[in-house]
Every structure is written in structure tokens, then in C-alpha cells.
Amino acid sequence: xxxxxxxxxxxxxxxxxxxxxxxxxxxxxxxxxxxxxxxxxxxxxxxxxxxxxxxxxxxxxxxxxxxxxxxxxxxxxxxxxxxxxxxxxxxxxxxxxxxxxxxxxxxxxxxxxxxxxxxxxxxxxxxxxxxxxxxxxxxxxxxxxxxxxxxxxxxxxxxxxxxxxxxxxxxxxxxxxxxxxxxxxxxxxxxxxxxxxxxxxxxxxxxxxxxxxxxxxxxxxxxxxxxxxxxxxxxx
Amino acid sequence: xxxxxxxxxxxxxxxxxxxxxxxxxxxxxxxxxxxxxxxxxxxxxxxxxxxxxxxxxxxxxxxxxxxxxxxxxxxxxxxxxxxxxxxxxxxxxxxxxxxxxxxxxxxxxxxxxxxxxxxxxxxxxxxxxxxxxxxxxxxxxxxxxxxxxxxxxxxxxxxxxxxxxxxxxxxxxxxxxxxxxxxxxxxxxxxxxxxxxxxxxxxxxxxxxxxxxxxxxxxxxxxxxxxxxxxxxxxxxxxxxxxxxxxxxxxxxxxxxxxxxxxxxxxxxxxxxxxxxxxxxxxxxxxxxxxxxxxxxxxxxxxxxxxxxxxxxxxxxxxxxxxxxxxxxxxxxxxxxxxxxxxxxxxxxxxxx
Amino acid sequence: xxxxxxxxxxxxxxxxxxxxxxxxxxxxxxxxxxxxxxxxxxxxxxxxxxxxxxxxxxxxxxxxxxxxxxxxxxxxxxxxxxxxxxxxxxxxxxxxxxxxxxxxxxxxxxxxxxxxxxxxxxxxxxxxxxxxxxxxxxxxxxxxxxxxxxxxxxxxxxxxxxxxxxxxxxxxxxxxxxxxxxxxxxxxxxxxxxxxxxxxxxxxxxxxxxxxxxxxxxxxxxxxxxxxxxxxxxxxxxxxxxxxxxxxxxxxxxxxxxxxxxxxxxxxxxxxxxxxxxxxxxxxxxxxxx
Numbered sequence: 001x002x003x004x005x006x007x008x009x010x011x012x013x014x015x016x017x018x019x020x021x022x023x024x025x026x027x028x029x030x031x032x033x034x035x036x037x038x039x040x041x042x043x044x045x046x047x048x049x050x051x052x053x054x055x056x057x058x059x060x061x062x063x064x065x066x067x068x069x070x071x072x073x074x075x076x077x078x079x080x081x082x083x084x085x086x087x088x089x090x091x092x093x094x095x096x097x098x099x100x101x102x103x104x105x106x107x108x109x110x111x112x113x114x115x116x117x118x119x120x121x122x123x124x125x126x127x128x129x130x131x132x133x134x135x136x137x138x139x140x141x142x143x144x145x146x147x148x149x150x151x152x153x154x155x156x157x158x159x160x161x162x163x164x165x166x167x168x169x170x171x172x173x174x175x176x177x178x179x180x181x182x183x184x185x186x187x188x189x190x191x192x193x194x195x196x197x198x199x200x201x202x203x204x205x206x207x208x209x210x211x212x213x214x215x216x217x218x219x220x221x222x223x224x225x226x227x228x229x230x231x232x233x234x235x236x
Numbered sequence: 237x238x239x240x241x242x243x244x245x246x247x248x249x250x251x252x253x254x255x256x257x258x259x260x261x262x263x264x265x266x267x268x269x270x271x272x273x274x275x276x277x278x279x280x281x282x283x284x285x286x287x288x289x290x291x292x293x294x295x296x297x298x299x300x301x302x303x304x305x306x307x308x309x310x311x312x313x314x315x316x317x318x319x320x321x322x323x324x325x326x327x328x329x330x331x332x333x334x335x336x337x338x339x340x341x342x343x344x345x346x347x348x349x350x351x352x353x354x355x356x357x358x359x360x361x362x363x364x365x366x367x368x369x370x371x372x373x374x375x376x377x378x379x380x381x382x383x384x385x386x387x388x389x390x391x392x393x394x395x396x397x398x399x400x401x402x403x404x405x406x407x408x409x410x411x412x413x414x415x416x417x418x419x420x421x422x423x424x425x426x427x428x429x430x431x432x433x434x435x436x437x438x439x440x441x442x443x444x445x446x447x448x449x450x451x452x453x454x455x456x457x458x459x460x461x462x463x464x465x466x467x468x469x470x471x472x473x474x475x476x477x478x479x480x481x482x483x484x485x486x487x488x489x490x491x492x493x494x495x496x497x498x499x500x501x502x503x504x505x506x507x508x509x510x511x512x513x514x515x516x517x518x519x520x521x522x523x524x525x526x527x528x529x530x531x532x533x534x535x536x537x538x539x540x541x542x543x544x545x546x547x548x549x550x551x552x553x554x555x556x557x558x559x560x561x562x563x564x565x566x567x568x569x570x571x572x573x574x575x576x577x578x579x580x581x582x583x584x585x586x587x588x589x
Numbered sequence: 590x591x592x593x594x595x596x597x598x599x600x601x602x603x604x605x606x607x608x609x610x611x612x613x614x615x616x617x618x619x620x621x622x623x624x625x626x627x628x629x630x631x632x633x634x635x636x637x638x639x640x641x642x643x644x645x646x647x648x649x650x651x652x653x654x655x656x657x658x659x660x661x662x663x664x665x666x667x668x669x670x671x672x673x674x675x676x677x678x679x680x681x682x683x684x685x686x687x688x689x690x691x692x693x694x695x696x697x698x699x700x701x702x703x704x705x706x707x708x709x710x711x712x713x714x715x716x717x718x719x720x721x722x723x724x725x726x727x728x729x730x731x732x733x734x735x736x737x738x739x740x741x742x743x744x745x746x747x748x749x750x751x752x753x754x755x756x757x758x759x760x761x762x763x764x765x766x767x768x769x770x771x772x773x774x775x776x777x778x779x780x781x782x783x784x785x786x787x788x789x790x791x792x793x794x795x796x797x798x799x800x801x802x803x804x805x806x807x808x809x810x811x812x813x814x815x816x817x818x819x820x821x822x823x824x825x826x827x828x829x830x831x832x833x834x835x836x837x838x839x840x841x842x843x844x845x846x847x848x849x850x851x852x853x854x855x856x857x858x859x860x861x862x863x864x865x866x867x868x869x870x871x872x873x874x875x876x877x878x879x
Binding site: 052071075083087089096100103104148 | 750753757760761763764765766767768769770772
């Protein structure tokens with residue numbers, strides 16, 4: 001069985017159905033990306049995994065069914081969600097944000113280690129450790145969101161449009177750090193992106209979503225070389 | 237499970253409801269049933285006092301007074317979406333206006349009712365004016381403060397000569413002009429019944445007309461209402477004034493039928509009583525107010541029965557606990573109140589037939 | 590001058606109680622965006638429980654912590670049982686349930702312990718403080734206990750992981766869940782703390798106002814006034830606001846309006862501040878998105 005296995009996933013906002021029977025898998029240690037236009041259901045997919053929307057179907061993570069579990073308990077299994085909009089706790093400091101990320105981790109030493117690792121990846125956050133998090137720049141807040149997710153020593157990271165609203169140079173830096181986190185920490189990643197070029201570069205597998213359904217899947221190379229995808233999503 | 241008690245939450249729905257539909261919900265949908273029901277109620281209301289003891293007639297009279305006060309609160313909360321925990325204050329102002337006119341200037345009781353209403357209209361409008369800036373919860377807080385402070389204001393020594401201070405004022409009991417056919421209590425009952433019928437008809441027309449549509453539109457989606465050309469500020473403070481007028485007239489009637497006013501009759505707990513009647517009777521339901529009026533009057537009897545079972549004689553306090561329980565139960569299982577329950581039953585019967 | 594000092598100090602003592610109530614109100618307001626209209630009655634009920642334990646012969650300083658713990662548990666249970674299920678219900682439902690709790694506690698206290706006023710013992714000796722009659726020993730004790738409690742609460746929120754998690758859950762529940770915080774338990778904890786703080790306020794004020802079911806209504810109003818003056822978004826501001834309205838109440842009572850209109854003074858304060866400076870002295874301006 002795959003590390004993360006989603007079968008027949010349906011999700012609803014009120015009476016509106018947003019996902020219509022989604023199937024996909026993710027291998028341990030890999031990076032998988034979900035591509036699609038606005039409203040295709042990418043964010044909803046991540047939210048479903050975390051139990052944040054009403055859903056049906058089956059989601060299995062490392063042998064545990066996630067359906068019907070409360071968000072906080074899903075997180076405790078080692079799934080860290082870097083949400084759309086970054087979810088910064090704006091009124092407290094950068095370091096307190098990171099401390100919150102380690103809420104499920106026991107032991108002062110473990111927390112200090114995790115903090116060092118995050119500061120190692122993101123030295124900028126260390127400079128800003130005592131600054132109120134709401135005053136950080138967009139790029140810094142995105143780094144903080146990834147850092148906060150990393151604090152809980154996740155086995156799977158869900159990344160919701162990490163490039164959104166950031167300058168190209170910062171995006172490049174961020175994605176390089178994501179690659180090294182994937183390499184060094186053995187964290188699997190499920191990446192949702194509108195910027196398909198960027199996502200296909202980082203990921204090894206890709207799924208293409210249209211109006212709540214998977215319409216194509218394969219390795220990143222296969223998807224990138226597909227004529228239709230190139231025209232609609234990659235723009236060349 | 238917990239459905240919409242707050243009608244103003246409708247504002248959060250994406251598509252604002254058609255006010256006409258709301259009104260159909262507010263009343264019973266079937267006009268024929270409706271007319272028969274009203275006719276039966278009226279006949280019972282007219283005949284009943286001739287078969288009852290004076291004390292029971294007095295109880296019915298008082299239930300009607302509560303119904304009017306609850307109707308006033310319902311116009312504000314149910315149809316306009318503004319909260320008030322302070323309607324006891326307007327009830328008190330109405331009662332004191334009547335009492336002072338009768339005690340000091342010897343005005344006949346029937347001439348005091350309209351002035352009491354107008355005083356409350358102005359008081360409500362003036363309180364509603366700043367309250368406009370206070371959305372939802374803050375208005376609840378401000379009116380809570382008003383209700384809490386009211387007894388103290390009524391007791392204040394500077395106007396003790398007028399209000400009678402802590403002692404309050406004693407009034408003469410109005411005498412029946414036809415002592416052979418109507419007892420004094422029956423006479424008062426019919427006076428109150430007539431006033432109540434007038435107020436209910438006015439309310440019915442108000443919420444069905446243009447003004448009512450504007451009130452409901454503000455409740456359901458204030459921003460959309462504004463963009464459609466409804467002047468929210470004017471309507472909200474006017475609704476507050478009209479609501480206070482209704483409750484003030486009820487207060488005036490209460491002074492007449494009890495022949496006594498005192499500051500500690502108009503505490504926050506009285507405002508709670510109105511809220512209970514509103515919620516149990518049904519938010520945004522005009523007939524619900526009648527049910528609510530009788531309900532809050534009967535509860536003390538029920539709680540006395542409960543107290544008897546525990547061997548206690550002083551059940552005075554317990555009725556508030558019963559009120560509280562009913563409030564919670566209503567919020568959890570019967571969010572549309574008694575009126576909603578009746579609609580449900582009538583609807584089922586109609587579908588079967 | 591001595592009279593002025595006396596009034597100010599006794600205002601500070603009352604202010605300590607208002608500060609506690611204001612803090613309890615703001616804690617719940619920050620967590621669920623609602624005013625706990627039953628806060629005063631919960632505190633009153635806690636105080637009756639303390640009184641009952643003392644009637645059974647337990648000494649004050651044993652009753653005090655036991656009552657705080659019982660109140661804490663009571664607060665948790667109320668949140669879990671009553672407010673948990675209606676968490677997403679509209680504002681009116683919440684107001685109704687708060688009012689229902691108000692009536693139930695008020696009425697039950699009267700039913701169990703009767704409406705007659707009861708003396709409540711002060712744990713502090715009845716002698717002059719340092720040879721002056723500027724402030725009574727009990728008033729000094731009230732200020733002292735309140736300050737100790739406030740410092741403890743500050744340290745708890747500032748330096749413990751649970752305190753940090755509670756702040757996070759109130760500020761941003763979605764993100765809080767995503768780091769594994771159980772927001773509903775944080776809410777319950779907040780209710781427990783608010784109930785416990787209320788119990789302390791009730792036990793401290795009862796020797797001065799006598800114990801009876803309606804004793805907290807005016808105090809709750811002043812607690813609200815303190816919270817509004819200090820700013821509903823700022824716990825520290827609410828505490829400062831509580832002390833401030835305590836002093837203002839006493840000075841206004843002594844020099845301007847007399848003791849008859851104290852509640853009216855609170856009404857004017859609440860409406861005035863809400864109208865002129867809705868964020869209070871220390872709060873943030875909250876912009877409502879449409």
C-alpha cells in the first residue's frame with residue numbers, strides 16, 4: 001500500500017460538491033504535485049486530507065484511515081499542512097510561532113534541536129526571531145510557515161501554493177530549500193501549485209485536476225512532455 | 237441539529253432570501269386555516285372571561301400584556317435583527333408614565349395609554365440612535381446595562397416626588413361602567429384585549445408592508461439593503477422606537493391592571509421574561525408572541541408544582557430556572573419556537589388532507 | 590485630602606474585583622467572540638459553594654483553593670456540555686443560552702440557599718493597616734490576592750506552552766489545529782480559567798456586599814465597563830480598565846453623583862466608550878470585513 005492513498009474522495013462545502021471521486025497515491029520520500037486551474041479542487045484536496053472539509057471516500061496514511069478524524073489528531077500522525085495564506089499567528093513573535101509548530105513534540109531538547117534545524121534552513125528567521133510575526137515580509141512569512149510545519153518533525157508535508165505572491169528570486173530560494181528538506185529530512189511532500197513549471201521541476205509525480213476530477217497522472221517528465229499540458233498549463 | 241434561531245444569520249447566506257418567503261414562514265401558510273384559527277381564538281377570547289373566576293381573568297389579562305411586550309421585542313429582534321436585553325426599561329417607562337399621570341394629575345386611565353406609548357417611542361428612538369453604531373453583541377451589552385441600571389434611575393431622589401422613589405406609586409382600580417354585566421376585572425380584560433388586537437393588527441400590517449420588507453432586508457443583509465436604497469439608520473432607530481412603543485404600551489396596561497408601580501418590578505429579570513416569551517413563542521412570528529405571553533405567565537405555576545414535589549413552599553425563585561431550561565431546550569431542539577412547531581403540524585395535516 | 594485618598598484606595602479595592610471580572614469576560618470574548626452575561630452569576634454560585642463548605646466547618650484557606658478548583662471544573666463542563674454543540678450557531682442562540690445560564694444559576698442559588706442575605710467571613714483580621722484608617726485590611730487583602738493572581742495568569746499565558754497554545758487557538762483557530770492544538774479543549778480550558786477567576790472575585794467581594802443571589806449583577810456590569818474601557822481585545826487593558834472604573838466609580842460617587850446612581854454611571858461609561866472609542870483605551874481597532 002502506498003504511503004498516502006486516496007480513493008473515491010468527495011468533498012463538500014455546504015451543498016456544493018467540490019471533489020467528485022478523486023483517486024491518487026503518494027510514495028514515501030517522494031514529491032507529488034497536484035496541478036490545475038483555479039477552482040479545480042487543489043486546495044480542497046489538501047484540506048480533505050487534514051479533515052478540514054466535509055468529505056466521503058477513503059484516505060489512508062501509512063495504514064491509518066484519516067476519514068472522520070479531527071484535524072489536530074491527523075496532524076499528530078505526522079502530517080504538516082502549510083496552508084494557503086500561510087496561517088501566520090501574527091500577534092506573537094517568530095520564535096513563538098515556531099514553538100507552536102512543536103506543540104506536539106515532547107522534551108525541551110527535541111524542541112531546541114528542531115528549532116536549530118529550522119534556523120539552519122532559514123537563517124532569515126533567526127535574525128527575526130523576536131520580531132512580531134505579522135510584521136515579516138511575505139517571503140519571510142512563507143518561510144515561517146514551512147519552518148513551523150517542519151517543527152513537528154513531519155513525515156508528510158502538504159504545501160498549498162507556497163509560491164503565491166512572492167518575488168521570483170524568493171520563490172527560487174524557497175523551492176531549493178524545499179528540495180533539500182525533502183532530501184535531508186526524508187519528508188514526503190504533496191505540493192499544490194498554479195505555477196506548473198515550478199511544480200513539475202520539483203516533483204517526481206504529478207496529477208492534473210479539472211473540476212474536482214483527476215484527468216491525467218504520471219511522472220513529472222511524462223506530464224511535462226504532454227502536448228495538451230504544455231499548451232494549457234506550461235504556456236509554451 | 238442546532239438550527240437557525242438567529243434570523244439575522246440569514247445575512248451570511250450567499251443568496252438573500254426573498255422577504256415575501258420569510259413572511260410566509262412568519263405566518264401560517266394556509267389562509268383558510270389561518271382565518272378559522274383566528275376566528276376560533278377570538279371567540280374563545282371574548283367568551284372565556286364569563287366562565288372564569290376573577291383571578292383567572294386577571295391572569296389572562298396579564299398574559300395579554302406580556303404578549304404585547306413580547307410582540308414589541310419581536311419587531312426589533314425577530315424582524316429587524318437587533319438585540320435588546322433592556323426592554324424591561326421601556327416597559328417600566330410606560331408603566332411609570334401612566335402611573336404618574338393617574339396619581340398626580342388624575343388623568344383617566346384610558347387617556348394615559350397613548351402618551352405612555354409616545355414617551356417610549358421617543359425614549360426608544362433616542363436610545364436606538366446611538367445604538368445604531370453598536371452592532372449585534374454590543375447592542376446586547378448596552379441594553380443589558382440599561383436594564384440593570386433602570387431600577388436605580390427610577391429610585392433616584394431628585395424625582396422622588398414624581399416617581400414615589402423606592403415605594404413606587406399606588407393607583408386606584410378603574411371601575412367597570414356596567415357593574416351589572418361586567419366585573420371590574422372583566423372590564424379591564426376587554427380593554428386590554430381591544431388594545432392588544434389593535435397592536436397585533438398594526439404589527440401584522442407593518443411587517444407585511446414596505447416598511448416591513450425594509451426591516452427584514454436589513455436583518456438579512458444590511459449591506460445589500462443599503463445598496464438597494466434602504467436607509468438603514470432611519471429604519472433601525474425607528475424600529476427601535478416602535479418596538480419600545482409596543483413594550484411601553486404593555487407597561488402602561490400593566491400599571492393599570494395591577495394598580496401599582498415600583499422600581500424593583502422592572503429589573504433585568506423582566507427583560508429575561510420577554511426574551512423567554514420571544515424565543516419560546518417563536519422568533520419573527522407574530523402569533524408566537526401570544527403563545528409566549530401565556531407561556532411566561534404559566535411557568536411560575538409549573539415551577540410551584542415542582543417545588544411542591546420537593547416539599548418547598550417558596551418556589552418564587554425557581555421559575556427562572558425553568559425559564560432557563562426552556563430557553564436552552566428551545567435553542568437546541570425547537571429553534572423556531574412554538575410557532576414553528578404549529579406550522580410544522582399544520583403543514584403535515586394539510587399535506588395529508 | 591485624606592478623604593480623597595481613602596476613596597481612591599477603596600476604589601482600587603473594588604477595582605481589583607472589577608478587574609477580575611473584566612479579565613474573565615475578555616478571556617471568553619477573545620476565545621468565542623461572545624459576552625458571557627452569566628459570568629457574574631457563575632461567580633455568585635461559586636461563592637455560595639464556598640459558603641456552604643465553610644458552614645460545614647472547613648477553614649477559609651482550605652475552602653478558597655477547593656472552590657477555585659470546583660469552579661474551574663464547572664467552567665470546563667459548561668463549555669463542553671452547553672456551548673460545544675452550538676459553537677457554530679448564530680449570535681442570538683449564544684445570547685439566549687448565556688441568559689438562560691444567568692437565570693438558572695440565579696434561581697438555583699435562591700432555591701438552594703434562599704434569597705436572604707448572608708454574612709461571608711473575611712480571612713483578614715479587622716485591624717488598622719499600619720495605624721491609619723485609609724484602607725481596611727480586607728480591602729488591602731483583596732488588592733494583594735488579585736495582583737498575585739493576575740501575575741500568575743500573565744506568567745501562564747506568556748511562558749507556558751499551554752498558555753501559548755490557548756492564545757494561538759483564540760487568535761487563529763484554523764492554524765492552531767494545523768499544529769496539533771485541540772482548539773475545543775483550549776476553549777474549555779479558557780472557560781475553566783474564567784470561572785476560576787470569577788470564583789476568586791466572588792469570594793473576595795462577598796465579605797463587603799454580603800452573600801445573596803443578586804450580589805454580582807452590579808459587579809458584572811462594572812466588570813463589563815472595565816472590559817469595554819480597557820478594550821475587549823486586550824486582557825491587560827481589561828485589568829487596567831477594571832481598576833480604572835473602580836476608582837472612577839468611587840470618586841464620582843464621593844464627589845459628583847452620590848451612591849444612588851452607581852449603576853447608571855456604569856451604563857453611561859459602557860455606552861459612551863462603545864460609541865466614542867469602541868476599541869477602548871488599550872485595545873486594537875477591529876475592522877469588520879464584509
